[in-house]
Amino acid sequence: MKFIHISDLHLGRRLGEFRLQEEQSALLDWVLRTATEHDADGIFLAGDIFDRSVPPVEAVTLFDTFLTRLAAMGIPLFAISGNHDSPERIAYGSSLMDGAGIYVSPCFDGSVRRIPLEKDGERVYIHLLPFLKPIHAAAAYGLPEEEVRNMTCSSAIAEVFSRMTLPRDGANILLCHQFITGSTRSASEEIPLVGTLDAADAGLFAGFDYVALGHLHRAQAVSEKIRYCGTLMPYDFSETEEKGCLLVEIRDHAASCTFLPVPAGLTRTLITLSGTYDTLISRDYRESCPYTEDYLKIQLEEDTPVPDAMAKLSVVYPRIVQLSYRRQENNFMEEDDDFRGEAAKQLSPEAVFASFYVRQNETELSEEDREYIRSLLAEGGESCGL
């Protein structure tokens, strides 16, 4: 059997002041086309359907259209709630939707919903585990408070799995929205993470034949059969990797996956443009630039701020999300050994400033500036004990 694995739609997400409605709608259309082209037996949607627990009306309408079209096409959808979703709202009307082949995870009550599917003598069981925190497992199983305090994401998931039985007469597929140890994170996920407490150990999932993961926005394989499909579009300028969905083929308890990239040019995308103000505003540049309609992060290579740069550039580039100056983005303090560890402690405040000034402005402090800094340090230094 064949399935399309998608996750993290984040319907209703905005990029700065821009709504991504058109892009998200085109991407959902593409998912439907892809499912039809590959004759898929279902779609896995591994959480973060919406960007917020109370999504805007346009996002709900978009998802409603998607569900209606899926049902009309007879393609089943298996979906779970992610950390951005409200599990109750996602589960709304789910028992009624079953009849239309739309299977949604209920709010977690301790058990994991299982849907059997059969075709040409091949059977699969699809298990829908919504986004889970230790506290959810503890509440569902009535665990004592001391135990909850020491519970990690791994132990919570182990608790859940210990109560599940996996039928052996078919392939077991799990939909799950968690951070799995060893995977790589992206900037747009907005997952607060301290150490590895929030990460689930990949070994826990050994009993499943395929784990369709959501949560991380970069497509990646934790192992052959434990995979993140990533988002369908970048949600941050740092996400330059290819986006798409996974085509998962299940045969004799084994899953084989193919990454299907979103075709270039299907939607507007996120691009960083760098240059001087004069270059970027010039007719030549604009006319040869294929990205004028895309969402832009503009890095101006200028020593001093250009007055009204944003307003003027917006006339030519209507979707500027961020505008910054190259020099402000110098993160040398993080990279430069002069500013770290023991070496930094040896430097006088004046030397640190002088060093900073050189890197920022590519010229030495003048004697006059130096004198001024000294006077400031003398003034402020007393109050902060320098």
Ligand SMILES: [Mn+2]
């Ligand atoms: Mn997400």
